[in-house]
Amino acid sequence: MSKVRIFTLFERFWHWAQTILIFGLLFTGLALHGSHGLMAYDTALKVHIVMALSLIGLWAFAIFWHVVTGEWRQYVPTHRGLPAVMLYYAYGIFSGEAKPFVTSPSSKHNPLQRLAYFGFKAAIAPALWVSGLLLLTYAAWKGTFMGDLLPLAWVAYAHVAATFALMVFLIGHIYMASTTGHPWYAYLKSMVTGYQEERK
Amino acid sequence: MSIRSGLLILSLVLLPLQIPADEIPALPAETSLSSTADHRKFEQLAGPFHSGPEVTRACLECHTEAALQVHRSIHWTWRFEQPETGQTLGKRFALNNLCQGIAGSYERCSSCHVGYGWEDEHFDFTAEDRVDCLVCHDTTGTYVKFPTGAGHPPYEDTPFRGRLFKAPDLAHVARHVGRSSRETCGTCHFEGGGGDAVKHGDLDSSLLAPPRHVDVHMDPDGLNFSCATCHEFTGHIQQGSRYQLKAAPEAGVAVPGRESDRPACQSCHGAAPHDTVIHNKLNQHAEFIACQTCHVPAIARGGLPTKTLWDWSVAGRRDEQGRPVVEMEDGLVVYDGMKGAFQWEENLVPEYRWFDGNMHYTLLGDPIDPSAPVPVNRPLGEPGQPGARIWPFKIMAGRQPYDTHYNTLLVAHLFGRDENAFWRGYDWDAALASGMATARRTGQTEAGFSGEYGFVDTRMYWPVNHMVAPREDALSCESCHSVDGRLADLPGVYIPGRDRHPWEPFGWLAVWLTLLSVVAHGLGRYLIHRRRMRGAA
Numbered sequence: 001m002s003k004v005r006i007f008t009l010f011e012r013f014w015h016w017a018q019t020i021l022i023f024g025l026l027f028t029g030l031a032l033h034g035s036h037g038l039m040a041y042d043t044a045l046k047v048h049i050v051m052a053l054s055l056i057g058l059w060a061f062a063i064f065w066h067v068v069t070g071e072w073r074q075y076v077p078t079h080r081g082l083p084a085v086m087l088y089y090a091y092g093i094f095s096g097e098a099k100p101f102v103t104s105p106s107s108k109h110n111p112l113q114r115l116a117y118f119g120f121k122a123a124i125a126p127a128l129w130v131s132g133l134l135l136l137t138y139a140a141w142k143g144t145f146m147g148d149l150l151p152l153a154w155v156a157y158a159h160v161a162a163t164f165a166l167m168v169f170l171i172g173h174i175y176m177a178s179t180t181g182h183p184w185y186a187y188l189k190s191m192v193t194g195y196q197e198e199r200k
Numbered sequence: 201m202s203i204r205s206g207l208l209i210l211s212l213v214l215l216p217l218q219i220p221a222d223e224i225p226a227l228p229a230e231t232s233l234s235s236t237a238d239h240r241k242f243e244q245l246a247g248p249f250h251s252g253p254e255v256t257r258a259c260l261e262c263h264t265e266a267a268l269q270v271h272r273s274i275h276w277t278w279r280f281e282q283p284e285t286g287q288t289l290g291k292r293f294a295l296n297n298l299c300q301g302i303a304g305s306y307e308r309c310s311s312c313h314v315g316y317g318w319e320d321e322h323f324d325f326t327a328e329d330r331v332d333c334l335v336c337h338d339t340t341g342t343y344v345k346f347p348t349g350a351g352h353p354p355y356e357d358t359p360f361r362g363r364l365f366k367a368p369d370l371a372h373v374a375r376h377v378g379r380s381s382r383e384t385c386g387t388c389h390f391e392g393g394g395g396d397a398v399k400h401g402d403l404d405s406s407l408l409a410p411p412r413h414v415d416v417h418m419d420p421d422g423l424n425f426s427c428a429t430c431h432e433f434t435g436h437i438q439q440g441s442r443y444q445l446k447a448a449p450e451a452g453v454a455v456p457g458r459e460s461d462r463p464a465c466q467s468c469h470g471a472a473p474h475d476t477v478i479h480n481k482l483n484q485h486a487e488f489i490a491c492q493t494c495h496v497p498a499i500a501r502g503g504l505p506t507k508t509l510w511d512w513s514v515a516g517r518r519d520e521q522g523r524p525v526v527e528m529e530d531g532l533v534v535y536d537g538m539k540g541a542f543q544w545e546e547n548l549v550p551e552y553r554w555f556d557g558n559m560h561y562t563l564l565g566d567p568i569d570p571s572a573p574v575p576v577n578r579p580l581g582e583p584g585q586p587g588a589r590i591w592p593f594k595i596m597a598g599r600q601p602y603d604t605h606y607n608t609l610l611v612a613h614l615f616g617r618d619e620n621a622f623w624r625g626y627d628w629d630a631a632l633a634s635g636m637a638t639a640r641r642t643g644q645t646e647a648g649f650s651g652e653y654g655f656v657d658t659r660m661y662w663p664v665n666h667m668v669a670p671r672e673d674a675l676s677c678e679s680c681h682s683v684d685g686r687l688a689d690l691p692g693v694y695i696p697g698r699d700r701h702p703w704e705p706f707g708w709l710a711v712w713l714t715l716l717s718v719v720a721h722g723l724g725r726y727l728i729h730r731r732r733m734r735g736a737a
Binding site: 032033034037040041042045046049050089093094095096133136137138139145151152153156157160161165167168172175179 | 479480481484487676677678681693694697699700704707708714715722724
């Protein structure tokens with residue numbers, strides 16, 4: 001077996017920093033929404049704001065990195081090979097078939113991953129940020145024409161709806177990315193070490 | 201030798217150098233530095249005085265404009281023209297759901313009038329010597345108005361309902377006048393509604409010397425404010441009306457030395473008093489939430505319960521001697537044959553409404569809908585309207601007489617020396633006819649009384665302003681930002697933590713279905729994998 005480096009140090013830092021921030025935002029956000037009472041409201045609000053701004057900062061940096069390195073191409077969705085991958089997760093994975101996709105540094109994500117990550121980056125995350133920034137700056141725009149056009153409740157509903165989409169994404173992502181490798185934890189390990197063991 | 205004792209010795213050494221003792225003579229010990237006049241030295245106040253107006257005439261010899269100033273104040277006129285609603289209010293016109301109204305009962309009600317002798321509709325509101333200076337300026341604590349004396353003090357010791365009212369030495373009181381105090385304001389404002397703590401809930405005798413947690417401003421060991429520290433008087437006129445509250449951020453900051461009669465919190469604290477740590481939400485909240493909403497977490501906190509229900513419909517029960525029955529529970533009157541049934545509450549959590557500062561009243565003659573509780577007054581202001589803020593209220597529940605034919609509220613003649621007075625004849629027909637006749641005669645209303653009456657549930661909104669708690673006792677965010685919080689029923693605003701989109705359950709359904717799918721998928725893989733391993737073995 002040989003080792004191939006799939007994820008650079010920056011990508012791993014980005015991934016795990018995001019993990020911490022997103023889970024922190026989810027926990028504090030659900031506290032603010034009243035879904036659980038495990039944290040005082042004021043603390044939750046402060047942590048939520050700090051983490052949200054940190055995440056935006058992290059993303060600004062990550063976007064810069066992706067543009068400069070050209071790695072953004074990893075997230076362009078493709079339909080080629082998508083049915084095969086979907087069929088594999090629906091059936092082949094049970095019967096022990098080989099995965100119809102091989103991870104490589106130039107193609108890190110299978111077509112289903114590309115689609116899911118693209119959806120996260122292009123729809124869920126922007127929806128959260130735009131609505132979140134609007135909520136954060138409500139005091140500044142509520143007295144303007146925007147306040148007449150856009151009820152606060154709509155912004156909040158959008159933020160919460162995007163949170164549900166995020167939770168659905170997270171559950172699927174965690175399951176697939178941490179249990180469907182060979183061995184089952186292979187992808188998780190590669191996201192920690194950066195290396196993937198190639199099966200000959 | 202400590203630093204302190206060193207400084208002491210140093211100052212003793214330097215003292216003779218600083219103040220030559222022969223240039224600034226010491227004041228007599230009893231001379232107050234707060235005034236340039238010692239009223240004990242005034243010939244005019246030597247007395248003896250036989251009546252209140254006699255004292256007033258003596259006061260006016262020097263304070264020539266004082267009575268005319270008082271004549272302009274609501275304390276005298278009991279009349280307030282509400283500029284926003286156009287209503288004529290004040291005790292002469294407005295009703296409440298405690299003692300209903302003053303019509304016909306002047307001798308009793310005017311024991312809290314800043315005057316002498318308002319015993320019927322013929323009272324002369326232009327008479328200067330009818331102004332009662334002493335009720336506000338007494339510093340001896342011995343001056344008192346007799347409850348049924350039309351504003352006069354008892355001129356000889358007189359008992360009233362089991363309590364002896366001692367006649368004050370008017371000359372002694374006159375020689376010891378000074379600034380108003382919690383005691384002088386409190387004789388009326390703590391006793392509103394017929395007794396201590398009854399009416400407001402945030403004003404009672406616990407404020408004479410409240411601990412810090414009851415009132416952070418009036419704590420004698422702390423800031424030690426009197427009422428007039430905030431309700432500053434200029435020419436005997438003060439601000440702070442519940443008919444039209446002006447506690448708005450745009451009131452501006454009070455400047456010492458300038459004519460400043462603004463009682464708003466912002467007058468001292470400014471419009472952005474909260475520290476900004478990461479976010480500025482608290483100051484932003486202050487734009488649409490009154491300070492009192494968070495900083496007066498409950499009222500009747502000083503150990504005195506306030507009345508929350510007054511049901512007139514059951515009044516009138518008397519014993520065999522014809523005396524009104526009185527029933528007590530836990531030391532509180534829960535039934536009085538003169539007044540009906542009561543409920544009381546201590547540490548009462550206020551209720552919250554949008555309020556722009558303007559109160560609209562249901563006056564005599566205004567049509568009511570008796571099928572629902574009638575608002576005797578209601579706070580105006582719509583959510584989102586400029587100037588409207590979320591404000592705490594004590595909502596007083598009442599059950600009081602109304603005209604079942606005209607569907608209007610009525611006022612009963614309660615106190616008086618004739619048999620029409622309810623507290624003498626116990627006859628609602630006569631008391632209501634007499635009360636309404638007096639109200640018409642005095643110009644309070646043009647409404648008639650059909651002769652048919654019933655009792656209707658009423659509600660009255662008392663804006664909460666006092667008993668400001670220390671900051672550590674202010675409400676926390678989740679007091680309102682929660683599903684069953686204090687603002688659970690407040691309309692017109694999205695409150696994070698309280699509000700949900702009606703479709704939100706579908707969001708959770710999606711989350712749970714995803715989780716279920718993932719678990720089923722994983723379990724299937726695991727079971728198939730195990731079977732295959734067994735097969736291989």
